[in-house]
Amino acid sequence: MLFNYKRVSTTDQNTERQLLNVACDREYVEKISGKNTNRPELQAMLLNIRAGDVVNVHSMDRLARNTNDLLNLVEEITNKGAKVVFHKENLIFAPDKQDPYQKMMMTMLGAVAELERNLILERQREGIALAKLKGKYKGGQRKLTNEQAEEIKALVNNRTPITTIAKQFNVSRRTVYNYLSCVS
Numbered sequence: 001m002l003f004n005y006k007r008v009s010t011t012d013q014n015t016e017r018q019l020l021n022v023a024c025d026r027e028y029v030e031k032i033s034g035k036n037t038n039r040p041e042l043q044a045m046l047l048n049i050r051a052g053d054v055v056n057v058h059s060m061d062r063l064a065r066n067t068n069d070l071l072n073l074v075e076e077i078t079n080k081g082a083k084v085v086f087h088k089e090n091l092i093f094a095p096d097k098q099d100p101y102q103k104m105m106m107t108m109l110g111a112v113a114e115l116e117r118n119l120i121l122e123r124q125r126e127g128i129a130l131a132k133l134k135g136k137y138k139g140g141q142r143k144l145t146n147e148q149a150e151e152i153k154a155l156v157n158n159r160t161p162i163t164t165i166a167k168q169f170n171v172s173r174r175t176v177y178n179y180l181s182c183v184s
Helices: 040-048 067-079 100-133 146-157 162-169 173-183
Strands: 002-008 026-031 054-057 083-086 091-093
Touching: 002 040, 026 040, 040 067, 067 083, 067 091, 067 100, 091 100, 146 162, 146 173, 162 173
Parallel strands: 002 026, 002 054, 054 083
Antiparallel strands: 083 091
16 A cells, blocks of 8 residues: 655644655645654554555655654564655665665754754744743633633542543643642
8 A cells, every 4th residue: 555644743734835746545644743653643554554555755854853753663664564755855765675875864864853843942942931031921822711620620629530520621631730730
């Protein structure tokens, strides 16, 4: 089977620039950060890969923004007997083709993608710090209303498990704990 994998970091972005004009049997598209491999479509694709399959990716930074993740993903795919094609970099990794120069290029370009992500995060932190100094930073948007926060407190007092509460309000457990610390 032929798979195309496309990824952008946010729901506001689109995958149009990832012009994979390659016919495929299945396309996996994600709008989620590439900071790690905890991505539903990536995991689904990895489960579906079989020997002889081909995974097409526009560029390496679409598959991973971390050098170790990139190397591990390519190794996992090729260990299953499938091939990975990075179109922008014109690099192909196949189970029967071990090219040390291509691996070196992938490692270097993966490191550049990781550096780029780290620089973006650093600039973001600097911008937030500057905005805080100017009194313009208000923090993130509240996920719950005051009424919901009070309801959470009542549920906790009734010994409802935090995981159950988080699922009920469609938030993370960390968010529940954050609201509990503010309400207390």
